[in-house]
Amino acid sequence: xxxxxxxVIDGKQAAFEVGYAERxxxxxxxxxxxxxxxxxxxxxxxxxxxxxxxxxxxxxCLVPSIQADGSEIWTAEGxxxxxxxADLQAAFSELDAVSCGHCTPGMLMxxxxxxxxxxxPTTEQIRHGLAGNRCRCAGYDRYVAAIRKVARRRAARRTxxx
Amino acid sequence: MIPNRMHRHxxxxxxxxxxxxxxxxxxxLAFGADLRPDGALVVLPVLGGQANARLVxxxxxxxxxxxxxxxxxxxxxxxxxxxxxxxxxLCADRIGCATDAVALVVAESAPAAREAAAALQPEIAPDxxxxxxxxxxxxxxxxxxxxxxxxxxxxxxxxRCFAQGVQVAERDFRLPVIPARPDFNAxxxxxxxxxRIVLRSASRDPRADKERIARxxxxxxxxxxxxxxxxxxxxxxxxxxxxxRLALACQHTGxxxxxxxxxxxxxxxxxxxxxxxxxxxxxxxxxxxxLRLILDLGAYATREQASxxxxxxxxxxxxxxxxxxxxxxxxxVRTTHGVWSxxxxxxxxxxxxxLESQLDALARKLGANPLTLRRDNLLEAEQESPAGIxxxxxxxGAELTRALRRSKLYSLRRQRKRTxxxxxxxxxxxxxxxxxxxxxxxxxxxSGSTGLALTLHADGGARIELGASDWGRAICTAVSLxxxxxxxxxxxxxxxxxGMSEVSGAELSGAGxxxxxxxxxxEAALAAERALGQRARDLLGWPPGAVRLRAGELEGPDARxxxxxxxxxxxxxxxxxxxxxxxxxxxxAHVALVELDELTGELAVEAIEAHLDAGLPVNRSAxxxxxxxxxxxxxxxxxxTGPGSSLDAPAEIAVSPIxxxxxxxxxxxxxxxxxxxxxxxxxxxxxxxxxxQPDGLQPGELPVAQSELxxxxxxxx
Numbered sequence: 026x027x028x029x030x031x032x033v034i035d036g037k038q039a040a041f042e043v044g045y046a047e048r049x050x051x052x053x054x055x056x057x058x059x060x061x062x063x064x065x066x067x068x069x070x071x072x073x074x075x076x077x078x079x080x081x082x083x084x085x086c087l088v089p090s091i092q093a094d095g096s097e098i099w100t101a102e103g104x105x106x107x108x109x110x111a112d113l114q115a116a117f118s119e120l121d122a123v124s125c126g127h128c129t130p131g132m133l134m135x136x137x138x139x140x141x142x143x144x145x146p147t148t149e150q151i152r153h154g155l156a157g158n159r160c161r162c163a164g165y166d167r168y169v170a171a172i173r174k175v176a177r178r179r180a181a182r183r184t185x186x187x
Numbered sequence: 188m189i190p191n192r193m194h195r196h197x198x199x200x201x202x203x204x205x206x207x208x209x210x211x212x213x214x215x216l217a218f219g220a221d222l223r224p225d226g227a228l229v230v231l232p233v234l235g236g237q238a239n240a241r242l243v244x245x246x247x248x249x250x251x252x253x254x255x256x257x258x259x260x261x262x263x264x265x266x267x268x269x270x271x272x273x274x275x276x277l278c279a280d281r282i283g284c285a286t287d288a289v290a291l292v293v294a295e296s297a298p299a300a301r302e303a304a305a306a307l308q309p310e311i312a313p314d315x316x317x318x319x320x321x322x323x324x325x326x327x328x329x330x331x332x333x334x335x336x337x338x339x340x341x342x343x344x345x346x347r348c349f350a351q352g353v354q355v356a357e358r359d360f361r362l363p364v365i366p367a368r369p370d371f372n373a374x375x376x377x378x379x380x381x382x383r384i385v386l387r388s389a390s391r392d393p394r395a396d397k398e399r400i401a402r403x404x405x406x407x408x409x410x411x412x413x414x415x416x417x418x419x420x421x422x423x424x425x426x427x428x429x430x431x432r433l434a435l436a437c438q439h440t441g442x443x444x445x446x447x448x449x450x451x452x453x454x455x456x457x458x459x460x461x462x463x464x465x466x467x468x469x470x471x472x473x474x475x476x477x478l479r480l481i482l483d484l485g486a487y488a489t490r491e492q493a494s495x496x497x498x499x500x501x502x503x504x505x506x507x508x509x510x511x512x513x514x515x516x517x518x519x520v521r522t523t524h525g526v527w528s529x530x531x532x533x534x535x536x537x538x539x540x541x542l543e544s545q546l547d548a549l550a551r552k553l554g555a556n557p558l559t560l561r562r563d564n565l566l567e568a569e570q571e572s573p574a575g576i577x578x579x580x581x582x583x584g585a586e587l588t589r590a591l592r593r594s595k596l597y598s599l600r601r602q603r604k605r606t607x608x609x610x611x612x613x614x615x616x617x618x619x620x621x622x623x624x625x626x627x628x629x630x631x632x633x634s635g636s637t638g639l640a641l642t643l644h645a646d647g648g649a650r651i652e653l654g655a656s657d658w659g660r661a662i663c664t665a666v667s668l669x670x671x672x673x674x675x676x677x678x679x680x681x682x683x684x685x686g687m688s689e690v691s692g693a694e695l696s697g698a699g700x701x702x703x704x705x706x707x708x709x710e711a712a713l714a715a716e717r718a719l720g721q722r723a724r725d726l727l728g729w730p731p732g733a734v735r736l737r738a739g740e741l742e743g744p745d746a747r748x749x750x751x752x753x754x755x756x757x758x759x760x761x762x763x764x765x766x767x768x769x770x771x772x773x774x775x776a777h778v779a780l781v782e783l784d785e786l787t788g789e790l791a792v793e794a795i796e797a798h799l800d801a802g803l804p805v806n807r808s809a810x811x812x813x814x815x816x817x818x819x820x821x822x823x824x825x826x827x828t829g830p831g832s833s834l835d836a837p838a839e840i841a842v843s844p845i846x847x848x849x850x851x852x853x854x855x856x857x858x859x860x861x862x863x864x865x866x867x868x869x870x871x872x873x874x875x876x877x878x879x880q881p882d883g884l885q886p887g888e889l890p891v892a893q894s895e896l897x898x899x900x901x902x903x904x
Contacts, residue, residue, distance in 0.1 A: 044298065060223070110212060121812055124816065127371075156833050163817075163836065164816055166839075
């Protein structure tokens with residue numbers, strides 16, 4: 026048995042037929058072709074499949090696709106626009122916060138969630154905010170540094186804006 | 188952070204972002220699990236689920252009759268030869284490990300494959316004739332489970348050496364059986380127009396995988412090609428059976444296939460037990476080492492693999508010190524655990540922790556500074572390690588000691604700053620600080636050989652194809668820097684691809700590290716210069732003599748010069764090179780600063796410094812990245828399991844290469860991790876030293892149990 030659902034993924038409308046037990050990570054990867062949403066542990070431990078679901082950070086492997094019907098989803102593939110890296114991606118690049126790159130999409134989404142939650146997150150807040158995202162290459166200190174850098178830049182931009 | 192000593196180099200020693208960084212950041216880089224050949228079938232292994240068991244039956248008819256199921260493959264469908272003792276691609280009857288597969292379902296879609304796997308309902312029965320223990324200590328008692336032994340004794344009677352000096356009693360260190368990491372490895376396989384089976388799956392050694400596939404499928408090697416895509420995870424287990432199963436399904440169906448990992452907990456990982464005692468003369472010279480080690484190698488390992496693994500661990504556990512009287516007894520045993528169930532860094536960590544923890548205990552008994560004790564006993568280059576290995580190509584102990592004397596963290600220990608100045612006094616008293624030091628000696632195996640193909644283009648650019656696979660493309664980036672330096676061209680003009688089992692029919696060996704890679708680059712550059720010199724003689728009438736290629740020009744005898752566009756046609760000039768390197772070693776140290784909350788027993792690793800001898804640091808960015816990862820992995824080996832999380836990672840990490848003294852380029856191996864955990868544990872002991880408990884808390888098990896920390900912090904307070 027399958028059920029029709031409608032999603033807005035990275036700003037684009039999409040419709041799928043999904044099974045009752047189907048997880049959002051599988052819909053995004055296998056049906057929407059968004060292979061940047063990684064499927065690793067399948068039980069919410071690694072954060073590799075982190076996406077925004079109606080503005081909230083979720084592990085897509087824990088969300089039944091049916092539950093996401095009518096939702097807006099943002100993935101790491103939607104962060105860069107017209108081939109230009111977003112500020113968080115650029116900071117990851119500047120601070121060499123990329124190793125094998127497998128956890129990177131999830132880490133970027135977790136970082137973006139933190140930056141939306143806190144205007145100037147402390148190191149402790151960032152460390153706790155990233156605790157659900159595992160990096161096998163253990164590059165955590167660089168992720169923390171990159172997120173802090175973006176927070177400072179965004180704060181400076183806000184201050185400069187009239 | 189890293190001093191720039193690379194004045195004579197243009198590209199080597201620069202800080203260069205690894206290749207494909209933009210693709211990684213935009214989530215476009217395809218890993219094995221992201222490969223989707225058109226019309227690919229799905230391959231799903233069906234696991235046995237228990238060890239020491241026998242496959243009694245499978246409901247093949249039920250599975251094969253389901254819609255979308257193309258095939259259900261069993262061990263009898265493997266056409267080629269699988270030597271006894273090798274990890275089975277599919278179990279015929281006996282199942283040695285819970286994660287062994289008994290069948291492969293090949294289906295049109297993932298749901299169809301899962302439904303068929305469920306319908307198979309494998310009937311598994313315990314096999315009383317095959318009782319391999321799960322516990323390595325039990326396995327050590329069974330001759331049939333002992334795979335390899337390493338015994339080494341020198342310097343006279345060890346008991347007498349111990350009796351004469353100041354000694355620390357033998358202590359046990361244990362890496363208990365912990366949950367293994369899931370294997371994320373996947374990939375795809377398809378037939379190509381030349382009737383070859385082309386496998387794309389993360390691989391440690393594409394060339395070895397190609398040989399194994401050809402043997403198992405009964406094919407000539409030229410009918411198999413392996414291309415390893417980027418791998419996920421610095422230390423991914425990468426079970427090679429993933430690729431073998433894909434190739435089997437591809438051969439059987441004649442269609443493209445992709446792998447689906449079974450959704451199942453990966454089972455327990457392998458373990459390690461060490462017992463280590465040390466003695467020293469009153470003056471502080473180490474006099475005796477007694478080391479016993481039992482390594483759990485899981486359900487399948489050859490004698491050769493076991494001997495190699497034992498030797499590497501023994502070298503690390505015996506350390507980089509001059510010790511005249513040594514007794515080593517090391518044993519590798521077979522158990523029911525998964526073969527590729529890592530985590531490798533935990534083995535390095537425990538081997539180093541055993542020695543370094545005992546060294547600190549010895550320093551306290553002698554009333555010596557831990558750094559002084561190490562300085563007085565560290566090996567110099569070309570001396571023999573306690574494990575009987577002459578150390579070639581390493582930084583000497585004097586260089587390491589100089590680096591440690593400059594350590595900012597270690598100076599905190601000398602200043603005895605044991606409470607936090609930034610906290611109010613009432614709180615600061617509850618947070619105990621400690622600083623620990625540990626040194627390491629890690630072998631980089633001699634088996635690392637590699638091949639590469641170099642193509643020079645008429646426009647001065649170049650292309651390199653590597654036989655070795657490369658998880659994070661660190662080697663790809665380093666190779667481009669080495670070649671750019673050698674030929675004096677911009678690395679951006681060098682295209683690099685990795686993970687090929689062959690290039691245009693020419694075989695390339697894989698699994699090489701930085702050292703053979705650097706040699707292969709030089710060999711390839713020399714071969715290209717020889718070929719261009721010959722063309723210059725033939726086409727331009729140059730006299731015989733040495734030539735050198737620089738910045739797109741060939742420099743020859745009598746100051747002759749010619750642009751390569753005059754010597755190279757549109758097809759380019761292609762040469763190949765293969766190089767291996769002798770076994771070499773990484774010497775280094777970590778210094779850690781920890782804080783222990785006396786009320787909660789919470790341990791935080793505040794900072795770690797890594798002092799690593801990387802030879803010639805080709806890409807300082809990669810060196811720092813790998814060094815930082817090692818510090819974080821070492822901390823997580825103490826605080827938790829697996830790669831840990833951002834909460835385990837040290838807040839501050841500094842990585843410094845030890846002055847290289849003209850040594851050649853080479854990798855780091857396990858060195859960035861090896862002594863990080865040991866330094867954290869020594870810092871914990873330092874933090875918990877108190878009246879009545881002069882040695883502080885000295886856990887012998889990794890990771891350290893929270894209850895032990897809570898009890899230890901209470902005693903310290």
